[in-house]
Amino acid sequence: MSEFMKVVRERRSANKFIDNIEIPKKVFEDIFHELTAAPSAFNLQHAKYYVVQDEETNAKITKAAYNQYKAKVSSATIIVTGDKNAYQNALNIYEGSHMLGILDENELNDMVAMIKDLYEGWGEDFRHDEAVRNASLSAMLFMLLAKEYGWDTCPMIYFDQEQIREILSLPENEVPTLMITMGKMDPTSNKIRGARKATAEFVKFI
Numbered sequence: 001m002s003e004f005m006k007v008v009r010e011r012r013s014a015n016k017f018i019d020n021i022e023i024p025k026k027v028f029e030d031i032f033h034e035l036t037a038a039p040s041a042f043n044l045q046h047a048k049y050y051v052v053q054d055e056e057t058n059a060k061i062t063k064a065a066y067n068q069y070k071a072k073v074s075s076a077t078i079i080v081t082g083d084k085n086a087y088q089n090a091l092n093i094y095e096g097s098h099m100l101g102i103l104d105e106n107e108l109n110d111m112v113a114m115i116k117d118l119y120e121g122w123g124e125d126f127r128h129d130e131a132v133r134n135a136s137l138s139a140m141l142f143m144l145l146a147k148e149y150g151w152d153t154c155p156m157i158y159f160d161q162e163q164i165r166e167i168l169s170l171p172e173n174e175v176p177t178l179m180i181t182m183g184k185m186d187p188t189s190n191k192i193r194g195a196r197k198a199t200a201e202f203v204k205f206i
């Protein structure tokens with residue numbers, strides 16, 4: 001089995017973490033470095049990460065997650081947000097391509113204008129969906145990378161968005177998309193993986 005297949009098959013949502021284990025800074029550096037390869041619409045890189053390791057802040061985050069025990073004992077609790085205004089940074093992102101000669105001046109301006117028209121023209125729901133969609137894709141890669149580096153995770157949506165917004169002083173344009181608890185899974189609390197649908201139930205070839 002390839003290393004990738006192992007990561008895919010062995011990633012589980014941790015039911016319980018072993019308390020008092022610290023994640024070395026280098027692990028986060030490596031994960032976030034690789035995470036920059038994640039895809040995003042127009043390469044706008046909408047996802048942002050708030051890595052909470054401080055005990056006092058984590059106590060507040062745990063409360064906002066309705067006291068889910070895994071948030072309390074995880075080594076880090078990570079909030080992934082999606083930026084509804086990521087499109088406003090298009091010029092910064094595409095200027096690099098312009099400098100490298102991949103886009104000429106006109107192509108650069110057209111690209112930035114097209115992105116602006118799309119995100120502003122398609123409205124608030126689209127900007128919200130884009131934030132959630134792009135943050136979610138990034139978060140999945142984050143969890144696979146964490147597993148690759150020997151760490152377990154659990155994606156969580158059972159939290160009070162407004163409390164999280166307040167604790168982290170999130171600006172209005174950032175949508176708290178997912179909480180990811182991370183640490184070393186307690187093997188004594190490992191549940192059998194939940195039943196999965198047969199592929200014919202969720203795949204349609206047309």
Ligand SMILES: Cc1cc2nc3c(=O)[nH]c(=O)nc-3n(C[C@H](O)[C@H](O)[C@H](O)COP(=O)(O)O)c2cc1C
Nearest residue numbers: 011012013014068154155156157158159178193194
């Ligand atoms: C969007 C999303 C939200 C989830 N929210 C929670 C949560 O709030 N608390 C929790 O314990 N697990 C949560 N989970 C984990 C799921 O229960 C888990 O992924 C599912 O049961 C499949 O198990 P597995 O990931 O180990 O294969 C969430 C998963 C996803 C994808």
